[in-house]
Amino acid sequence: MKRDEAILRVLLDADRNFIAPMDLAGRAALATEELDARLDALRKRGFDFERHPMLGIRLAELPEGLTxxxxxxxxxxxxxxxxxxxxxxxxxxxxxxxxxxxxxxxxxxxxxxxxxxxxxxxxxxxxxxxxxxxxxxxxxxxxxxxxxxxxxxxxxxxxxxxxxxxxxxxxxxxxxxxxxxxxxxxxxxxxxxxxxxxxxxxxxxxxxxxxxxxxxxxxxxxxxxxxxxxxxxxxxxxxxxxxxxxxxxxxxxxxxxxxxxxxxxxxxxxxxxxxDETLGRQICVRSPDGRRFGQAAGLDLDGALLLRLDDGRIERVHGGDVSIERASTGSFPLPK
Incomplete structure (x- = not known):
């Protein structure tokens, strides 16, 4: 697969322009005699190539599906x-x-x-x-x-x-x-x-x-x-x-x-x-422990949500579903 990937990388970099077969093989680190066999293998995967006797080879069509x-x-x-x-x-x-x-x-x-x-x-x-x-x-x-x-x-x-x-x-x-x-x-x-x-x-x-x-x-x-x-x-x-x-x-x-x-x-x-979509907004966090309301105040350095409660305390939330209740304002520095 790495050889086929290398061929495609060169052809994609060429942006659908033609490239000489010898140049293509060299840039893909292939022996020239291997090239046709690898192109045939790629055709079976849904890729199509156009050949021109003077200009060389170009990528003509990509497969519909992922490869x-x-x-x-x-x-x-x-x-x-x-x-x-x-x-x-x-x-x-x-x-x-x-x-x-x-x-x-x-x-x-x-x-x-x-x-x-x-x-x-x-x-x-x-x-x-x-x-x-x-x-x-x-x-x-x-x-x-x-x-x-x-x-x-x-x-x-x-x-x-x-x-x-x-x-x-x-x-x-x-x-x-x-x-x-x-x-x-x-x-x-x-x-x-x-x-x-x-x-x-x-x-x-x-x-x-x-x-x-x-x-x-x-x-x-x-x-x-x-x-x-x-x-x-x-x-x-x-x-x-x-x-x-x-x-x-x-x-x-x-x-x-x-x-x-x-x-x-x-x-x-x-x-x-x-x-972040929620920063500075009043949110509701639903978890197996119940519902908590507060203002989304940022992330801590472990990736937990920082929730500012109505009494001003900051609570770290590690899991739950968030819904936005209403907008708010404020500035939110990074946690120390």
Missing amino acids: PEEIGARLPAERTVGQTIHLLAETSSTNDAAARLAEQGATEGTLVFAEAQTAGRGRHGRIWISPAGKGLWFTLLLRPKLSPIAASRITVMTGVAVANALRRATGLPIRIKWPNDLLCRGRKLAGILTELKIEGARLVHALVGVGVNVNLDRRDFSNELRDAAGSLKLEAERAFSRATLAAAILREIEARRNCLDDASFPAIVEEWIAL
């Missing part, structure tokens, strides 16, 4: 996130599939994508609608050197990465709602589900599940979800390349995955605050 080769070709050759990419036509949940790989010793940065999930889930076991060919449903395996108490940083980092990638790629005003929702104009477009394996006081691995509603239409949502959920296509009124978006997200995660330590994480918190 590990295209996603990988849109990423740097030297990387951790996405060094190994698995693509499933259908699975119950990419987190479940990634958990099996993790138990088999899969390395950090392993990715599992699925074209469809039959039992996609969000937090608290909620169903995540995952129709075939219309979204990004994937799980990233991380093995960070992080204490379990600081594991919320993983979701915070991923939220910042996904939001920044989608904002840059689509131009949409994507915002983050703690702890794991990404919104556009009040509608949920994406979510993150982080599941941990902990042994004693050690975090063994984290499975970071990401779901992005890319090209879903209104009819793809049930009646009860149509007001609350949306997609990039519906908000921007145009369709998007899922492989391009996937690579954009993965590049942003790669840039931040080593920023989970005490020295680096404050910069992630600053990014989060700039994107």
